[in-house]
Amino acid sequence: MRTLITTFASAALASCFVTAPVAAADTQQVFEFYCTQCHGPGGKGDGPNVTKDFPVSPRNFTNAEEMNKLSDADMKNVIMDGGPSASKSPMMPPWSKTLTEEQVDGLVKHLRVLCQCEGKQG
């Protein structure tokens, strides 16, 4: 319900500034708040949680070669359900109960901008 209201509010805002990509700005905030603590401010996999004993490096989102191996659906899946859902490390948390599907779709687009890559198709 609350997220619905927020969505309506931002939709209303969006219609005031027809030209500005408001959704992208929201996504940037969501990315910074939830993801950069591990993936780093520029998405390079170097957030403050990545200390010497952090067992696996969080994906470097600017590495086009690695990111190209993932389709948009793969990314959405791993963001929603966490590393183990894609046979990856559980150090990548599941966000399905924290973020809305729209927010995750926004994040997938955002990661494509960071990697400058299209990803695996289909």
Add this chain to the structure above:
Amino acid sequence: MKSITTMALGAAFLIAAVSQGQADPAEGKAVFEAGGCGDCHYTEGPAREQTIEDQLSKKGPELWYAGSKFQEAWLAAWLVDPKPIRPLKYNSLKEDNPGDHPKLADADAAPVTEFLMSLTSDEVESGAVKPKKNPKGRQIFTKKMPCNGCHEYTGRKKKILGGRSGPSLVEAGVRLNPDWILAYLQKPTVFKPVKMMPVFVGLLSDKDMMNVARYVASFEPKE
């Protein structure tokens, strides 16, 4: 409206204090307000954070459920000698915690502790969680979910391990009320509707939550 609530609350404290024969919480509230603590901490629930912006605009953690969250002895000692709890500066992912929290004199810390301990939430079931190092809890904390990816804890040979974005849990067993740890996991929207920590409701079973809460509540500070 707010001042009416404050007055009503103050009166309630006075009555409570008189009936218990000690004036501490009301005195503590006065010290809290005079000391500017309210500039950075709010003390009346329910949770006010609805958006990421709300959370990022705060200068310090909310204290409206402090009496349910903290252990009294820890709180009394911390107010006199506040050591960093969060490895990083509040609401920052770049700077370290400067460790410059205002200190209280002994004489003020006692009533402020009473005041903060009087701020409780009835969403916490008391006596539910018995602290215990248990392998299931440990497995959840370090393997099934990345709790240790964001929280410091003490590993083998008393080494501090873990991530830095969340509050350190190294002293969780003396700092936090075990029952609150479970309530915090079970009722994320009550205590912290917007936070960098994932919601685990529906991902961890009630049993898992109990086991990990018991495990975290067993963390003792390294000497």
